[in-house]
Amino acid sequence: MATIDLGKIKIVWRGTYAGGTAYTPDDAVVLNGTSYICIANTTGNTPPNGTYWNVLAQAGTNGTDVGTTLTTQGDLLYRDGSGLQRLAKGTAGQALLMNTAANAPEWGAGGEKNTPAFDVRPSTGQAISNNTNTKIVFGTENIDTDGCFANSRFTPTTAGYYQFNAGSGGAAKSGYIALWLKKNGSEDHYFVDSSSHSSSYTEQGTLVLYLNGSGDYVELYINMANGRTLSATQNGSTRFAGYRIIT
């Protein structure tokens, strides 16, 4: 009975390519992660020699072993120009930022804070003479986040816009009362410039000033047509506070 050679009716898997092995069409091998199918009898013609081999499945790009890249609790994984990289964990309070080239993350100082900030009050009663521009003496610091308040003067070391709040009050007093900031010893910025008070009063105000962080300072002044002694109690109504505005 006659026989007909149909050839191989399915791919024959030959495992890893070996130079000394004879291969015939439809044999399949693997070499360096890529699989090939033989298209012509061959011995010693290594894939990807196109006369004898076609690619069955192309090897992919080697990946990174995340399990060995990340080594410490808190590590982060990111990709740079060549592959996955480890960013070692930061320290307490740090925030994740982009580097200056804006192509990789890095740890940096945490979010901006409204500092320097201060809140002060007089530590002793201060007698205010009539009609006299008087620098208010603040001896008690409730808050002084960066040590920028000294000798009744706020000299911040960070440039920016600062919001200031100040107030003073007391029993009824005839005549005007003015309360203002003096910047750098000469520039006046008024919180209050008011007329007579027939009953107890609390004069207070808010304003915003730019300070350059390298020498600019402010002091609080008061002028009363009829002077009095400013209270120095914890709940006394003479207060001075300020903080940097995040812009």
Add this chain to the structure above:
Amino acid sequence: MAQYSTKIQEYCKANSVSDVNFRSDVLLQDDGDGVVYIKEWNLDIAQPTSDQIESYETVANETEANAVDVKASAKAKLMAGEALTEDEANVMIGG
């Protein structure tokens, strides 16, 4: 001891200046040490020396004592519904 500003006012009165504005004519300053001094003098009459100012201590004390009396009488008249004198009105409004 009389207020420094009262002594200045008396000096000005003696030199024919009856009204002194301490927000513009004469600026007094206290740098927080309790010492009051003239920071700015904008009147046409000469700025007084320290000795000249201190020479008005007695008359300034009298003026301040009188102001207290005027204030008391002003208060009494207000409570009684009576008319105030100009001095009484001034002292009530800090003028």
